[in-house]
Amino acid sequence: MNTTNEAAPDGDWMIEATDLVKRYGTFEALNGMTLRVGRGEIFGFLGPNGAGKTTTIRILTGLLQPTSGRARIGGHDLATDPLAARAIMSFIPDTPYLYEKLTAREYIHFVAGLYKTPPDIAARRMEELLEVFELADRADDLIEGYSHGMRQKTVMIAALVHDPQVLFLDEPTVGLDPRSAKLMRDVYRQLAARGATIFLSTHILEIAERMCDRIGIVQNGKLIALGTMDELRRLAAQNTSLEDIFLELTGGAAFAEIARVLA
Amino acid sequence: MSAATGDAAVPPGSAPRPPRPSRPAQPAFGWLVRSRWWIAWNTITRGARWRRLTYAIVLGGLVVIGAAAAVMGGFATWFLRDFTARDLTPEQIALGIDARAATDVILATSLSGAMLLVVMVGFTVALASLYLARDLDMLLVSPVSRRAVFASKLLGGILPGFALVGILTVLPLIGHGIANDYGMAYWSALVVAMLLLPILPTAFGAVAVVLIVRRMPAHRLGEIVGLIVVAMTMAIVLLLGSANRLQETMNFREILDYLGRVRHPYSPAEWLTRFVAAAGRHDVRTALTWLLINVGVSIAALVPLYLVSDRLYQDGWIRMQSANLRKSIRRGILWWQRPERAADLGRPSGVLAWLSPPVVAVVRKDARLLPRDLTNSAQILSPLAFGVFFIVQQILYPLRIGGGDSGTAFTQPVLTMFAAFVASGVAAMVFSRVALTGLSVEGKHFWIIQSSPISPRQLVLAKFVVALLPYGVLSGALIVLFEGARLIRTAVDAQLSLTAALGLVDVPILLYAWFVSIVVGAGVVAVSLAIGTARPNLKWDSPHEMMTPDVGCLSIIFYGLYAVIALFALAVPGAISRFPTLEHVWLYWLAGLTIGLGTTAAVVGGSLWLAAHEVPHIDG
Numbered sequence: 001m002n003t004t005n006e007a008a009p010d011g012d013w014m015i016e017a018t019d020l021v022k023r024y025g026t027f028e029a030l031n032g033m034t035l036r037v038g039r040g041e042i043f044g045f046l047g048p049n050g051a052g053k054t055t056t057i058r059i060l061t062g063l064l065q066p067t068s069g070r071a072r073i074g075g076h077d078l079a080t081d082p083l084a085a086r087a088i089m090s091f092i093p094d095t096p097y098l099y100e101k102l103t104a105r106e107y108i109h110f111v112a113g114l115y116k117t118p119p120d121i122a123a124r125r126m127e128e129l130l131e132v133f134e135l136a137d138r139a140d141d142l143i144e145g146y147s148h149g150m151r152q153k154t155v156m157i158a159a160l161v162h163d164p165q166v167l168f169l170d171e172p173t174v175g176l177d178p179r180s181a182k183l184m185r186d187v188y189r190q191l192a193a194r195g196a197t198i199f200l201s202t203h204i205l206e207i208a209e210r211m212c213d214r215i216g217i218v219q220n221g222k223l224i225a226l227g228t229m230d231e232l233r234r235l236a237a238q239n240t241s242l243e244d245i246f247l248e249l250t251g252g253a254a255f256a257e258i259a260r261v262l263a
Numbered sequence: 264m265s266a267a268t269g270d271a272a273v274p275p276g277s278a279p280r281p282p283r284p285s286r287p288a289q290p291a292f293g294w295l296v297r298s299r300w301w302i303a304w305n306t307i308t309r310g311a312r313w314r315r316l317t318y319a320i321v322l323g324g325l326v327v328i329g330a331a332a333a334v335m336g337g338f339a340t341w342f343l344r345d346f347t348a349r350d351l352t353p354e355q356i357a358l359g360i361d362a363r364a365a366t367d368v369i370l371a372t373s374l375s376g377a378m379l380l381v382v383m384v385g386f387t388v389a390l391a392s393l394y395l396a397r398d399l400d401m402l403l404v405s406p407v408s409r410r411a412v413f414a415s416k417l418l419g420g421i422l423p424g425f426a427l428v429g430i431l432t433v434l435p436l437i438g439h440g441i442a443n444d445y446g447m448a449y450w451s452a453l454v455v456a457m458l459l460l461p462i463l464p465t466a467f468g469a470v471a472v473v474l475i476v477r478r479m480p481a482h483r484l485g486e487i488v489g490l491i492v493v494a495m496t497m498a499i500v501l502l503l504g505s506a507n508r509l510q511e512t513m514n515f516r517e518i519l520d521y522l523g524r525v526r527h528p529y530s531p532a533e534w535l536t537r538f539v540a541a542a543g544r545h546d547v548r549t550a551l552t553w554l555l556i557n558v559g560v561s562i563a564a565l566v567p568l569y570l571v572s573d574r575l576y577q578d579g580w581i582r583m584q585s586a587n588l589r590k591s592i593r594r595g596i597l598w599w600q601r602p603e604r605a606a607d608l609g610r611p612s613g614v615l616a617w618l619s620p621p622v623v624a625v626v627r628k629d630a631r632l633l634p635r636d637l638t639n640s641a642q643i644l645s646p647l648a649f650g651v652f653f654i655v656q657q658i659l660y661p662l663r664i665g666g667g668d669s670g671t672a673f674t675q676p677v678l679t680m681f682a683a684f685v686a687s688g689v690a691a692m693v694f695s696r697v698a699l700t701g702l703s704v705e706g707k708h709f710w711i712i713q714s715s716p717i718s719p720r721q722l723v724l725a726k727f728v729v730a731l732l733p734y735g736v737l738s739g740a741l742i743v744l745f746e747g748a749r750l751i752r753t754a755v756d757a758q759l760s761l762t763a764a765l766g767l768v769d770v771p772i773l774l775y776a777w778f779v780s781i782v783v784g785a786g787v788v789a790v791s792l793a794i795g796t797a798r799p800n801l802k803w804d805s806p807h808e809m810m811t812p813d814v815g816c817l818s819i820i821f822y823g824l825y826a827v828i829a830l831f832a833l834a835v836p837g838a839i840s841r842f843p844t845l846e847h848v849w850l851y852w853l854a855g856l857t858i859g860l861g862t863t864a865a866v867v868g869g870s871l872w873l874a875a876h877e878v879p880h881i882d883g
Contacts, residue, residue, distance in 0.1 A: 111711065
């Protein structure tokens with residue numbers, strides 16, 4: 001299996017995970033995860049439930065400390081220089097828990113303050129993004145009255161205000177209507193074209209197939225495949241779609257058995 | 264198809280039968296109640312060790328309080344009976360008037376108190392159980408009758424609260440029964456009365472809740488009810504605080520008559536009192552009459568509850584789900600909350616200009632969040648009851664030293680420093696909680712802080728400022744209010760003009776008192792912050808769950824210990840500074856400031872370092 005990074009662009013790694021191990025008691029959630037993502041790359045991170053995707057993202061965003069191994073963002077080690085690493089990245093979780101009693105404008109200004117974004121620049125970018133995401137007329141309402149999609153948009157705007165170099169997305173289109181989902185995909189592509197690195201975890205294989213430059217498939221806390229769509233197709237020669245490749249690599253036979261029982 | 268292929272055999276021409284349930288269907292109500300008790304049992308028996316320890320401590324405390332209540336109930340009855348017996352004339356004795364009847368006031372007071380508590384608990388619990396429980400979505404879409412959900416939720420919610428109220432009521436009445444030598448009839452009637460007591464207030468509480476929720480969102484109602492309960496608690500605290508003063512103005516007979524006012528003929532608690540008292544005195548006819556009245560009224564209350572529950576409950580629930588949740592920020596007296604001030608969150612300015620943008624962002628974020636959630640307000644309002652009580656005390660019964668004039672230059676600093684002591688205590692109770700829950704308040708949103716470039720030191724500093732700034736404002740305001748109240752009384756007593764009264768104010772001592780209060784506040788807030796950061800609880804849904812009892816107790820022990828040392832060291836020099844015969848006053852100042860400021864510096868520095876050290880270990 002190809003789990004190396006020969007195909008990465010320029011050798012300018014923005015995300016580096018080296019031998020990451022995370023144990024919860026005797027359970028090993030990550031078992032030597034190693035991967036690298038280059039500047040301007042959109043990287044898809046796939047895997048079945050419980051494979052270690054969220055643990056990996058939480059370690060790479062500084063939300064969780066690994067049991068062993070090293071993680072670097074833009075060359076900054078998360079263990080020794082976490083603030084520099086966090087200053088250049090943003091994280092958009094699948095369930096956007098936000099301060100219910102703040103308005104979207106207040107929340108975005110709050111995040112801008114955390115990232116030391118100059119207030120005038122933050123205000124200008126925020127207003128532009130509020131317009132783009134069609135949230136401007138509700139931006140002074142408390143977040144507690146927002147739908148899931150509006151919360152996602154709020155997190156997205158707050159994440160973009162400080163112009164991050166690395167963006168981590170966990171299930172980025174969950175709860176969004178098709179129009180908003182398309183808008184977000186376009187925004188990600190533009191960001192990548194401007195040199196930002198995007199690391200996205202998703203269950204929607206179509207999104208990964210259409211958007212990602214490279215895809216990593218994780219199972220049992222380990223990367224079992226890594227490469228472009230063409231490389232993955234070669235790896236599982238008889239399959240053509242990413243869904244087929246995914247099922248083949250992660251034990252599709254089990255799914256077939258479940259389908260047979262339910263039928 | 265044949266059975267050999269594995270398919271179920273269906274006779275030709277007949278419709279397929281529905282599958283048989285694997286177990287007999289159980290009544291939904293019983294099933295739901297049992298499920299709730301399983302959950303409660305598992306929470307206690309399978310919880311963390313510290314949680315079980317907390318339950319054991321609470322249970323032990325209840326036993327002690329209960330035993331004390333039983334002894335007090337018995338003693339009060341014995342004393343009252345003895346007192347009344349001495350008052351009875353021979354004619355009254357000849358008429359068969361029993362001194363025991365006079366002790367019914369204890370019965371009436373206990374049952375009325377219990378009923379008041381059930382009303383307070385009942386409404387809140389009914390609201391929480393019927394509309395705010397997290398499993399309602401699942402239950403109301405399941406094929407279980409809505410009436411069963413309604414009844415089981417109400418019962419499951421009200422029982423724990425009533426059990427507590429019941430225990431605290433029954434125990435003094437056990438003492439009352441023993442002291443009166445009552446027999447089995449009394450004990451049986453007491454059991455029946457305790458079973459009947461919660462029905463009426465619970466039924467009315469539940470009906471009131473389902474009716475109000477038709478007009479008002481349940482969450483907002485919950486917040487308002489929280490504030491009302493706090494206000495009622497404050498009123499009770501004030502009433503109890505003034506109770507000892509009654510002795511100065513009323514004799515025992517008048518106090519007895521005063522307490523007897525709870526025996527209102529239309530009060531359900533009075534009906535229960537008459538039933539139990541008659542049973543105790545073996546007056547079967549009276550007892551049966553009042554029993555029938557009580558049972559009749561309870562049934563009459565339950566029937567409409569049962570009838571309206573089905574329709575109104577579902578109706579209220581649907582309204583709550585479809586309520587317009589769009590909420591804008593209103594213009595209020597809190598100017599920093601206004602929409603046009605949103606940009607301030609990322610901009611150091613004003614009194615926060617010396618801080619870095621991430622620290623200012625967290626401080627201003629918390630300054631917006633805390634006042635907007637009325638549930639937080641309800642919790643921090645409770646200690647303010649003591650402040651209000653002290654102000655009222657200063658006006659009604661001002662502090663005096665040796666019974667003399669409270670306004671001399673000699674005694675003024677002592678009383679001012681005492682005011683600082685009380686102000687520090689009240690402000691500490693309010694803002695130690697804010698500091699203690701400083702990290703926990705982030706809850707499920709902690710990922711926002713954790714993934715951002717704010718250092719642990721900056722985060723701890725922000726949380727320190729969030730608690731200390733309002734602490735300084737509150738303690739300063741309280742000192743001024745306490746001194747003002749005492750000054751008003753002094754001026755009225757001495758018939759002084761306003762100018763003359765203001766001339767009594769020792770401004771330097773007043774400012775020093777505020778300084779002492781702020782210094783001590785810094786230590787209290789830092790200690791609370793360190794403990795709260797070492798044991799944060801980020802998994803909460805209601806702000807009530809942010810702080811666990813063990814953390815609360817630990818913080819009171821530690822900050823209490825520190826505050827006593829620092830307050831004493833800093834306040835004594837100020838208090839004695841105007842003593843005319845005292846020599847080498849500067850030595851007292853030197854010693855006091857050295858010990859007070861030194862201890863505070865060590866406590867603040869150590870606590871903030873410890874808190875900053877703990878932050879990276881918090882898994883959000």
